[in-house]
C-alpha cells in the first residue's frame with residue numbers, strides 16, 4: 001500500500017477496499033481486532049500513519065493539510081459516522097434545527113453534509129475512527145458475531161502546497177470496508193437482519209454488474225443501481241488508483257463462496273482503468289481564482305452599499321426571491337447564492353454537489369478553497385438532511401430521484417463541529433488550533449461513550465429499494481435480477497456466457513501486465529463536480545497529466561487471514 005499513500009500526497013486519488021464473504025476478515029484487515037495494538041493495527045491506521053510520516057518528511061518542501069470524513073451505506077442510505085448527539089442515539093427522532101442543518105452543511109465537501117474533520121496526527125485519526133466504528137451498524141449473524149451490516153468508507157482529503165512554486169496538490173483516499181456478502185440460508189437471518197442482508201447482497205451484486213460492464217467495456221455502466229457503486233464510481237471506472245483486498249474463508253464449507261469471490265477478483269483484475277492524473281493547480285490558476293474571489297467580495301460589498309443607499313431591501317428581496325429560490329434552476333453557484341438560502345438546491349442542476357448554506361463572513365474567507373475543492377473533488381452520493389429523511393421513511397423512490405433522497409444521521413454534534421471544522425484551509429495554511437481543543441482534546445465531552453460497535457437493531461430507517469435510476473439501468477437490472485437474497489453468488493452468471501472468450505483473452509493479458517506493474521493504477525478524474533449527474537462520465541479534467549501510466553488494470557490483492565474466532 002505504501003506507493004499508494006505516497007500517491008495521495010502527490011495529488012492522486014486512491015481507493016483501497018476490502019471484499020469477501022461475511023466473516024472472512026475484511027474489518028480485521030481494514031481496522032484490526034477490537035483491542036488494537038501496535039502490531040495488530042489495520043490498514044486504515046497504517047495508511048494514515050504513513051501519510052503523516054511522509055508529510056513530515058516533506059515539510060521543508062510541502063505544507064500539507066489533512067481532513068477526514070467517514071460514512072457508511074446502510075440499507076441503501078448514506079450516513080455520516082462522525083456525528084453523535086451525545087446521548088448515543090444513533091437514529092435521532094427529532095429533526096435538526098435550521099442552524100444544525102446550516103452548520104453541518106458547512107463541513108462536508110465531497111459528501112456535502114458529512115463532517116469533514118481536520119486531523120494533524122495519527123492519534124486524531126484513531127479517535128475519529130473509533131467514533132465512526134461506534135456509530136457503524138454491526139450485528140451478529142450465524143457466520144460472524146460482529147458482522148458489519150454496512151459498507152463503511154473513510155475518506156482522507158489531502159491538500160499540499162508546494163512551498164517553492166505555490167502550486168497546490170489535492171489528493172483523496174477512500175478506505176472502504178464492504179459489508180460481507182452472505183448466503184441467507186447459511187446465516188439464518190430473519191426480519192430486519194434479512195432485509196440488511198438483501199440490501200448488502202444487492203449492492204454487492206450491483207458492484208459485480210459494474211465490474212462486468214467495465215470488464216466488457218460496455219458503453220453503459222450501471223453505476224446508479226446502488227449507492228455503493230455510485231460511491232466507488234470514480235474509483236472503479238475513473239482515473240483513481242484502486243486496490244482491492246480479496247478475503248476468503250479457509251473453511252471447507254465456504255468453498256462455494258470462495259470460488260465465487262475469486263471469480264469476482266479475477267474479473268476485477270481485468271478492468272482497465274483510465275490513465276492516472278495529478279490534481280494540480282498552477283500558480284496562474286490560483287491567481288485567477290483569487291481574483292474571482294476578490295471580485296465576488298467586491299460585488300457583495302457593492303450590493304450591501306446599494307441596499308444602504310436605497311434604504312430599502314425591496315430590490316434585494318426581489319432579486320433573492322427570483323434568483324435564489326430553491327426552485328430556480330438557474331441559480332448561480334457563487335457565494336451569494338450559498339448565503340442566500342437555507343434550502344437545499346435540487347440536485348439535478350448541480351450534479352453531485354449541493355449548494356452550501358453559509359454565513360456571510362465565513363463564506364467570504366472560505367470561498368476560494370471551497371470552490372477549489374468542489375472543482376477538484378470526486379463525486380459522492382449526496383446526503384440529505386435528517387429532517388428531509390425523517391419524513392420519507394419507508395418511501396420507495398422512483399427513477400432518477402435517489403440522487404437527492406438519501407439520509408444522514410446528523411445530530412447535535414454537528415453544532416460542535418461548527419465553524420472551525422468547515423475551514424479547510426485557514427489563512428495561515430493550518431487548521432485552527434481551536435478545532436483540536438474543541439473537538440479532539442476532550443472526546444468524552446464531545447461524544448459520550450457507547451459500547452463499541454454495538455448494533456442497535458433500530459429499524460426506524462428508511463428501507464426503500466435501490467431503484468434503478470434510468471432505463472438503461474432498469475434493463476441491466478432486468479437481465480440479472482438482484483433482488484434475490486443469494487444473488488451475489490450468482491451475480492452476472494447470466495452474463496458470464498457473453499463475457500466468454502474476451503474475458504479469457506483479457507485475463508491472459510492482465511496476468512502478464514499486472515505482475516510487472518506497480519499496484520497503483522490510475523488517478524481520479526479531476527474534472528469539475530458541478531456538472532454531470534453521477535451516472536454520467538465526467539469530461540476529461542483540468543488536471544495536467546503529469547505521470548501518465550497508460551491504461552492499467554485494477555489489482556486484486558490477496559488478503560492473508562488466519563482462521564478467525566468466529567462464533
Ligand SMILES: Nc1ncnc2c1ncn2[C@@H]1O[C@H](COP(=O)(O)OP(=O)(O)OP(=O)(O)O)[C@@H](O)[C@H]1O
Pocket residue numbers: 020021022023024025026027028029033144146147148149178179180181247560561562563564565566
Ligand atoms: N487475520 C486474522 N487473524 C485473526 N483473526 C482474524 C483475522 N481475520 C479475521 N479474524 C477474526 O475473524 C472474525 C471475523 O472477521 P471480520 O469481522 O473482520 O470479518 P468481516 O469479513 O469483516 O465480516 P463481515 O463481512 O460479516 O463484517 C473476527 O472475530 C476477527 O477478529
